[in-house]
Amino acid sequence: MNSQVQNAVEKFGKDASRLMDIFHEISHEKGFVNDDDLKQIATEVGLSKVDAEQTLSFYHFYSKKPMGKYTIYLNDSLVAQMMGRAEIADAFEKATGTKFGSVSQDGLFGLYNTSCIGMNDQEPAAIINGVIFPKITTYRVRELIREFRTGKTATEMINSFGGGQNQSSRIQAMVTNNLNRRGAVIFADYNSGEALKKIKTMDPREIIDEVKNSNLRGRGGAGFPTGLKWDFCTKSPSNERYLLCNADEGEPGTFKDRVILTEIPDLLFEGMVIAGYAINAKEGILYLRLEYHYLKNHLETVLTTMRKNGLLGENACGIDGFNYDIRIQFGAGAYICGEESALIESCEGKRGEPRNRPPFPVQVGYLNKPTVVNNVETLCSVVKIVMNGAEWYKSMGTKETSGTKLLSISGDIRYPGIFEIEWGMTIKEMLEMAGAINPKAVQVGGPSGRLIAENEFTRTICYEDLPTGGAMIVIGQQRNILDVAKNFTEFFIEESCGSCAPCRYLTVILRNKLQKIMDGKGVLKDLDELETWGKQMKKANRCGLGQTAANPILTSLENFRHDYISRIEKGKEFDTKFNLEAAIQESSRVVGRFPQV
Numbered sequence: 001m002n003s004q005v006q007n008a009v010e011k012f013g014k015d016a017s018r019l020m021d022i023f024h025e026i027s028h029e030k031g032f033v034n035d036d037d038l039k040q041i042a043t044e045v046g047l048s049k050v051d052a053e054q055t056l057s058f059y060h061f062y063s064k065k066p067m068g069k070y071t072i073y074l075n076d077s078l079v080a081q082m083m084g085r086a087e088i089a090d091a092f093e094k095a096t097g098t099k100f101g102s103v104s105q106d107g108l109f110g111l112y113n114t115s116c117i118g119m120n121d122q123e124p125a126a127i128i129n130g131v132i133f134p135k136i137t138t139y140r141v142r143e144l145i146r147e148f149r150t151g152k153t154a155t156e157m158i159n160s161f162g163g164g165q166n167q168s169s170r171i172q173a174m175v176t177n178n179l180n181r182r183g184a185v186i187f188a189d190y191n192s193g194e195a196l197k198k199i200k201t202m203d204p205r206e207i208i209d210e211v212k213n214s215n216l217r218g219r220g221g222a223g224f225p226t227g228l229k230w231d232f233c234t235k236s237p238s239n240e241r242y243l244l245c246n247a248d249e250g251e252p253g254t255f256k257d258r259v260i261l262t263e264i265p266d267l268l269f270e271g272m273v274i275a276g277y278a279i280n281a282k283e284g285i286l287y288l289r290l291e292y293h294y295l296k297n298h299l300e301t302v303l304t305t306m307r308k309n310g311l312l313g314e315n316a317c318g319i320d321g322f323n324y325d326i327r328i329q330f331g332a333g334a335y336i337c338g339e340e341s342a343l344i345e346s347c348e349g350k351r352g353e354p355r356n357r358p359p360f361p362v363q364v365g366y367l368n369k370p371t372v373v374n375n376v377e378t379l380c381s382v383v384k385i386v387m388n389g390a391e392w393y394k395s396m397g398t399k400e401t402s403g404t405k406l407l408s409i410s411g412d413i414r415y416p417g418i419f420e421i422e423w424g425m426t427i428k429e430m431l432e433m434a435g436a437i438n439p440k441a442v443q444v445g446g447p448s449g450r451l452i453a454e455n456e457f458t459r460t461i462c463y464e465d466l467p468t469g470g471a472m473i474v475i476g477q478q479r480n481i482l483d484v485a486k487n488f489t490e491f492f493i494e495e496s497c498g499s500c501a502p503c504r505y506l507t508v509i510l511r512n513k514l515q516k517i518m519d520g521k522g523v524l525k526d527l528d529e530l531e532t533w534g535k536q537m538k539k540a541n542r543c544g545l546g547q548t549a550a551n552p553i554l555t556s557l558e559n560f561r562h563d564y565i566s567r568i569e570k571g572k573e574f575d576t577k578f579n580l581e582a583a584i585q586e587s588s589r590v591v592g593r594f595p596q597v
Helices: 003-011 016-030 035-045 049-058 078-082 085-096 138-149 194-201 204-213 226-234 256-263 265-279 290-308 340-347 376-388 390-394 427-434 481-495 501-518 524-540 544-548 551-559 561-565 585-591
Strands: 070-075 109-114 126-128 131-133 179-181 242-247 283-288 325-330 371-375 404-411 417-422 439-444 450-453 471-476
Touching (some): 016 340, 085 109, 226 265, 242 340, 242 376, 256 265, 256 376, 283 290, 290 325, 427 439, 501 524
Parallel strands (some): 070 109, 179 417, 404 471
Antiparallel strands (some): 404 417
């Protein structure tokens, strides 16, 4: 009996729904969870070993074998590549004597590629044993590996602190905020705790109506009305409800939640309390991506202070019968968990696979109870709406899209970082604001969004025209659009949960067809097939990831078709003339399986 495993299991009450926490506990101690650990864990929490293992195998940051004393995850997002990632990767391989995807023979170094880690404003960036190393240079790589060989820890290699709370004793990270523009809502001044005093005088129904009247829409990208979601949840019969905050922030190009969690976590937690009170929730859960684990002590300190001040726990905020607390649930590297039902599955200790709908989470969600899932920015906005009123909030933005929006802008610009704007800004204005350098395209809303060309730079950022969850990647004239499409398509291949066959297979087929064109072996018919297969993805997959996984190719084909055609040599517009239906007519007639055409 492994005492380390036993302690982890008992810490979380031998609860199978806390399987992720158990894995985190063990992985943090020794770096992996082996077969013997899995057997013991499964027995203790009442699962089969297969059930435990399928959760472990699903997530990027879990492993059944040693990952190296120094586990190095180097971001391979588009912006990282734009900022020189290839040179950094080569430096790591030379310095460690091993290749990416493997562990050095001495067991010291494990090199791994990883999807966007929320540092697009300071690339190339890596996570080494949980420590964020931004803006890495080849010199820094050699220095790190040299010092690691002498036994220094990753923490000991922190050589500076970023601004704001990054330099506090609770964080002490090299990460910078790059908060380039404050707006009237999220990053405006406010008195912490004032909104929680106010809700003591408000009925939950009154809060929901105020949020509905404000026209606040979810800031994750889909834009569902927040107050309406809360209303639906309260109408689902149950004596137990839950509020989940989506802080997974896995969309390549977004990092706004990172800055909120660093600088104003109390604003977020106040929003979670208000939402919990409005829907009469039993508990609030902050689902936080593991890439932001370095913020754990900082966030837990804020929650502890709130409990001491009576804002959480029994009769929270001094409201009789409102017994409500908040806990942090870490993910483990799975973009799909940004989808609300997959996030719920992960919170329950399972693979992050989207659920079939209906029923919707507001009806049957976490632990099969009515559940509201809102994202970080949405819940922060709620605090300001409670304080200032719906009419104040509606005075900003456009007719259909109220308030402000946080944009994470990166790529070929002078001022990468966070900008809080009023909805209604044009792309052209955004590019001027961020100091774009000879822009060719903008990826709006991350890979699942839309790649637009210069002819669309006059479009407006709002739900009526050009909606976005906030990720904005600016692509300069010197970049190859097909490289952009390939990077994003490979991201979707890596992040697919594998549940739907089209998402599992067609993403690979699309990538291979794209590579064929990039290699100069394409024909014009390939472009038609890319479009046809891409449109099938939208119809045949059940969740947003699968339905948008072809967007990088479809939108780049729409707006940059000439870039594709330029790769197809003249004289290669041939057709094989092979007709499948004609070829099988005789055999079809003999067996009578379908009529002749």
